[in-house]
Amino acid sequence: MAEYIVEKTKENLVYSKTPVLKDNVMHYCPGCSHGTIHKLIAEVIEEMGVQDKTIGVSPVGCSVFAYNYLHIDWIQAAHGRAAAVATAAHRLYPEKLVFTYQGDGDLAAIGTAESIHVCNRGESIAVFYVNNAIYGMTGGQMSPNTLIGMKTATCPYGRDPQLHGYPYKVANFVCQLPGVCYVTRQSVHTPAAVRKAKKAIRKALENSLAGKGLSFVEFVATCNSGWKMSPVQANKWMEENLVPEYPLGDIKDE
Amino acid sequence: MGEVKLMKGNEVIAEAAIRCGADGYFGYPITPQSEVMETLMERKPWETTGMVVVQAESEVSSINMVYGGAACGKRVMTSSSSPGISLMCEGLTYLAGAELPCVVVNVTRGGPGLGTIQPAQSDYNQAVKGGGHGDYKIIVLAPASVQEMHDFVFDAFDLAFKYRNPVMILSDGVIGQMMEKVELAEQRPRWTDEEIVKMHSSWACTGKTADREGNIITSLELDPYAQEQFNYKIFEKYARCEQEDVRFEEYMCDDADYLIVAFGSSARICKETIAIARANGHKVGLIRPITLWPFPSKKIAEVAQKTKGVLVAELNMGQMVDDVRLAVNGAVPVEHYGRTGGAVYTPDQVYDALKNKIIK
Numbered sequence: 001m002a003e004y005i006v007e008k009t010k011e012n013l014v015y016s017k018t019p020v021l022k023d024n025v026m027h028y029c030p031g032c033s034h035g036t037i038h039k040l041i042a043e044v045i046e047e048m049g050v051q052d053k054t055i056g057v058s059p060v061g062c063s064v065f066a067y068n069y070l071h072i073d074w075i076q077a078a079h080g081r082a083a084a085v086a087t088a089a090h091r092l093y094p095e096k097l098v099f100t101y102q103g104d105g106d107l108a109a110i111g112t113a114e115s116i117h118v119c120n121r122g123e124s125i126a127v128f129y130v131n132n133a134i135y136g137m138t139g140g141q142m143s144p145n146t147l148i149g150m151k152t153a154t155c156p157y158g159r160d161p162q163l164h165g166y167p168y169k170v171a172n173f174v175c176q177l178p179g180v181c182y183v184t185r186q187s188v189h190t191p192a193a194v195r196k197a198k199k200a201i202r203k204a205l206e207n208s209l210a211g212k213g214l215s216f217v218e219f220v221a222t223c224n225s226g227w228k229m230s231p232v233q234a235n236k237w238m239e240e241n242l243v244p245e246y247p248l249g250d251i252k253d254e
Numbered sequence: 255m256g257e258v259k260l261m262k263g264n265e266v267i268a269e270a271a272i273r274c275g276a277d278g279y280f281g282y283p284i285t286p287q288s289e290v291m292e293t294l295m296e297r298k299p300w301e302t303t304g305m306v307v308v309q310a311e312s313e314v315s316s317i318n319m320v321y322g323g324a325a326c327g328k329r330v331m332t333s334s335s336s337p338g339i340s341l342m343c344e345g346l347t348y349l350a351g352a353e354l355p356c357v358v359v360n361v362t363r364g365g366p367g368l369g370t371i372q373p374a375q376s377d378y379n380q381a382v383k384g385g386g387h388g389d390y391k392i393i394v395l396a397p398a399s400v401q402e403m404h405d406f407v408f409d410a411f412d413l414a415f416k417y418r419n420p421v422m423i424l425s426d427g428v429i430g431q432m433m434e435k436v437e438l439a440e441q442r443p444r445w446t447d448e449e450i451v452k453m454h455s456s457w458a459c460t461g462k463t464a465d466r467e468g469n470i471i472t473s474l475e476l477d478p479y480a481q482e483q484f485n486y487k488i489f490e491k492y493a494r495c496e497q498e499d500v501r502f503e504e505y506m507c508d509d510a511d512y513l514i515v516a517f518g519s520s521a522r523i524c525k526e527t528i529a530i531a532r533a534n535g536h537k538v539g540l541i542r543p544i545t546l547w548p549f550p551s552k553k554i555a556e557v558a559q560k561t562k563g564v565l566v567a568e569l570n571m572g573q574m575v576d577d578v579r580l581a582v583n584g585a586v587p588v589e590h591y592g593r594t595g596g597a598v599y600t601p602d603q604v605y606d607a608l609k610n611k612i613i614k
Contacts, residue, residue, distance in 0.1 A: 073459035076472035081318035088322030
């Protein structure tokens with residue numbers, strides 16, 4: 001990977017990134033939501049002063065490499081199994097802060113059993129769930145969350161409920177479980193949304209440390225490459241199509 | 255002498271896990287090994303040693319909990335039986351690929367498929383070849399008594415951390431369900447978190463402190479040449495294991511004209527066969543591989559070449575016999591005798607097979 005070195009001088013330093021975010025150049029496509037969400041989690045970890053007690057669990061999918069960007073201890077889980085991995089880390093180190101970071105293929109398809117049962121056991125961890133309604137890493141296939149009519153590599157004529165079923169709203173499902181204390185749906189496509197999303201991340205991590213139960217933060221996100229759009233078009237398409245199906249805001253806060 | 259009790263093999267796995275200072279057990283019920291988790295839940299070790307016990311929603315989940323616990327530098331284990339172990343094979347290859355230590359107990363039952371709940375040794379190939387995808391090995395210990403069920407939990411954790419690799423205790427429904435006298439070891443303390451940091455913070459997820467970089471537990475590699483180097487590295491580790499940790503029992507081999515090779519419960523049956531054979535004037539000896547991987551190939555070759563033939567008796571259609579044939583390399587005839595699907599042979603049946611196939 002090429003190295004890009006930005007010279008830091010007093011004159012050009014108007015913003016400095018959190019040291020919890022590494023200097024590695026991200027592999028994400030320009031316009032992807034992952035980079036912003038990573039940065040927000042890193043900033044909250046720094047602000048809470050919990051870098052030395054945080055264990056992240058990364059999924060299989062584009063964000064498998066989350067471990068290259070956040071300067072904490074990481075466990076990379078098998079596809080869909082992050083919740084099981086996090087359960088053990090949390091039970092064995094109850095005083096540490098454990099979170100999973102998963103996409104919709106990982107959490108809502110192959111990891112359904114693990115993801116539901118971690119909620120049902122009420123493990124005091126945070127689940128960061130990035131929903132872009134598509135499989136990004138494997139090249140844009142249909143996910144459980146793909147919208148009706150939306151075209152992907154495995155539903156090239158658009159998702160047909162007769163063939164493929166319906167978009168799967170995990171957040172509306174897990175909010176019914178007593179072990180879950182906080183369920184919210186956020187996005188990072190505008191500065192205002194970014195600020196709200198950061199507050200949600202902070203609340204989720206604070207809940208975890210306080211032993212309140214499981215906090216589930218969904219990010220309705222873009223995959224402009226998978227959607228075959230420019231970053232600007234993707235943000236607009238997300239607002240007009242994905243957000244109505246997956247409405248933003250708190251679903252549960254106890 | 256330690257405390258002596260009459261216990262079931264499965265109960266002893268649980269008792270040994272607590273006494274060796276294990277940090278966590280993650281399991282899912284399946285016959286014929288459900289007593290392992292039942293015993294743990296009854297003993298409530300979280301109130302005494304601090305050991306965590308979790309009933310997972312599936313074997314897929316329990317092996318991934320083991321992965322998470324092992325990634326934290328903790329001593330963790332699971333147990334299951336054949337169909338459950340098949341579900342765990344994905345986890346086993348990830349554990350080997352991420353170089354994580356753990357203990358997995360397989361109280362084998364008859365297969366294929368859902369099969370039966372009676373004892374079998376038909377998971378031999380799955381165990382010694384690793385079970386999952388990719389180039390890797392797991393260390394496999396085969397107990398033949400309730401005492402060894404106890405002792406091998408201690409040994410398995412030592413080996414798992416010596417090589418940072420999964421270790422399987424390949425038992426079966428006979429050893430898991432039968433009751434025998436067992437001498438229990440003294441309670442050992444669990445490692446404290448400070449001790450874990452001291453011993454394992456070079457690789458384990460103990461929390462990134464200012465004095466070190468973040469640790470990353472992963473088996474992912476994008477560069478095939480880097481993956482190749484990694485595979486060479488773990489196979490150097492496996493070569494060392496083959497040098498240092500092969501274990502077997504040699505029984506009446508000094509004067510043997512014929513050799514039986516058998517492991518686990520089958521080896522106990524074959525000791526009776528040897529008594530019958532010797533009473534009938536046939537000098538028969540036994541080698542019982544204790545580590546099924548690394549396999550005692552050298553010992554088997556050395557003993558076999560002094561005999562007129564080898565019978566491999568196993569509760570399957572012929573699995574370990576392949577490894578024995580590779581070891582003996584044609585020096586003397588090697589034949590297989592087995593029963594399968596949960597059926598168990600008697601000492602007389604093995605004796606008949608010995609006469610028909612080897613002594614002639």
